[in-house]
Amino acid sequence: MVKFITARNFLAIYQATGLEMSKFTTKKNKIRGFIANLPRDFNQPSDAVEQKLLAEYGAMFVAKGGAVLPNVIVFKDEAEVLSWQSGVATSKENISGFNLELQIPAMTALKDAIAEAKQNDLTITPRGIDSAKRDYSETVELWASRVNPGLAHWVEQGKLSEREAARIRTLSPFEQVSEIFKLESDGMYFSKDLSKSIIYSVAPSGTSQHISMLALDVSEHDNAKVRDILAKHGWFQTVESDLPHFTFLGVSENQLSNLGLKKRNNGGRIFWIPNI
Numbered sequence: 001m002v003k004f005i006t007a008r009n010f011l012a013i014y015q016a017t018g019l020e021m022s023k024f025t026t027k028k029n030k031i032r033g034f035i036a037n038l039p040r041d042f043n044q045p046s047d048a049v050e051q052k053l054l055a056e057y058g059a060m061f062v063a064k065g066g067a068v069l070p071n072v073i074v075f076k077d078e079a080e081v082l083s084w085q086s087g088v089a090t091s092k093e094n095i096s097g098f099n100l101e102l103q104i105p106a107m108t109a110l111k112d113a114i115a116e117a118k119q120n121d122l123t124i125t126p127r128g129i130d131s132a133k134r135d136y137s138e139t140v141e142l143w144a145s146r147v148n149p150g151l152a153h154w155v156e157q158g159k160l161s162e163r164e165a166a167r168i169r170t171l172s173p174f175e176q177v178s179e180i181f182k183l184e185s186d187g188m189y190f191s192k193d194l195s196k197s198i199i200y201s202v203a204p205s206g207t208s209q210h211i212s213m214l215a216l217d218v219s220e221h222d223n224a225k226v227r228d229i230l231a232k233h234g235w236f237q238t239v240e241s242d243l244p245h246f247t248f249l250g251v252s253e254n255q256l257s258n259l260g261l262k263k264r265n266n267g268g269r270i271f272w273i274p275n276i
């Protein structure tokens, strides 16, 4: 408990300092940290789980270019998601046979990127029907699609008791997050291939960037030219190891470090993640 409060205080101080410093820097030469770039009404992480989620998925929260951002790290349930999504202007388009919905600036930038790709004899296509907007129940299903097989596997391996697995199954998806992170800290991973953390495989329910309608899973993600074109139009990779996943940040690449993001090279890919 003390640890959480300390962390929260640290963030509050960090943010206050960042805001204070910004008064003394010129607009042209503005260098502010990640925390200072978060939305004004943002609810800072309340515990270690939220801190981890912000560090791993948080790049989206400093998006510009007209993106509307949630002020919470985790939507707790369907009602919260519906309420937030209904207040955001979106655009629906049929792209390569899939009906997709994104925030308007994200869709506009995507269409521009698709047009530029076409000029270069390339395509940018969604991976499937759930490649853009997702609702809460879809994030619950995806989460369960990793958690349930993972629990069965670790029981089978003798690392986890059936009783403990059964207890975790009865928890809400929200409550499961900290439990799964605990098991992962003991080497029981829950990604699809069980070799890494679940967060690089699926987002915990209520945390997906797809809920915010600022994310797209792209079929041609392994083509560096496609990634360059998407980046030119404000779409970047921000979740390390989630290879098909792109996030609308709405700025050019040379502005990303000013948003408090750091460049991480992983397997020849560039990921922009919160510098915290």
Ligand SMILES: [Zn+2]
Binding pocket: 210, 215, 216, 217, 244, 245, 246
């Ligand atoms: Zn994705």
